Each structure stands twice: as structure tokens, then as C-alpha cells.
Amino acid sequence: MRGGIGLIGLVLALVITGLLVKRQLGTAVATPPLVRPALPGAAGAPPAAVPLNPLPQQTKEAVDALMQKPRPMPEEP
Structure with a gap:
């Protein structure tokens, strides 16, 4: 009885x-892709000219x- 309830x-x-x-999983697939807002002054620029993520380059x-x-050398006693 106890095992059946378990x-x-x-x-x-x-x-x-x-x-x-x-x-x-159903909601994760159904989400629309993120749309980046247009940058001011880049109206005529092609999408390849605007870097999407400058963080790897900065890093x-x-x-x-x-x-x-140069690494500082430790003083010898």
C-alpha cells in the first residue's frame, strides 16, 4: 500500500x-528575434559597416x- 502511493x-x-x-521549451522557441534599434546617423550605412558587438575587440x-x-622583478635579499 505504502509503495503504491509512493x-x-x-x-x-x-x-x-x-x-x-x-x-x-515551447516558449523559448516561440520568442521573436531581438531587433536592434537604428543608430543615429547610420541610416544609409549598410548593416555590415556597423559593429554589432565591440566587446571582443575591446577585450x-x-x-x-x-x-x-613588463612585470616588476622582485628584489633579491
């Missing part, structure tokens, strides 16, 4: 979890600048 509870929990996962430049600095 098994029914387990199956019910799995069904509820499955329905929630299905609902979440690369910052790492390169840090790599150019």
Missing part, C-alpha cells in the same frame, strides 16, 4: 515536471595592452 506520487511528479519542461585590445607592460 510510486503514484513519483509518476505524478514526473508528469508535472515533463509538462513544465515542455511549456518552457583583445585591453589584453594586448596589459601584455606589453
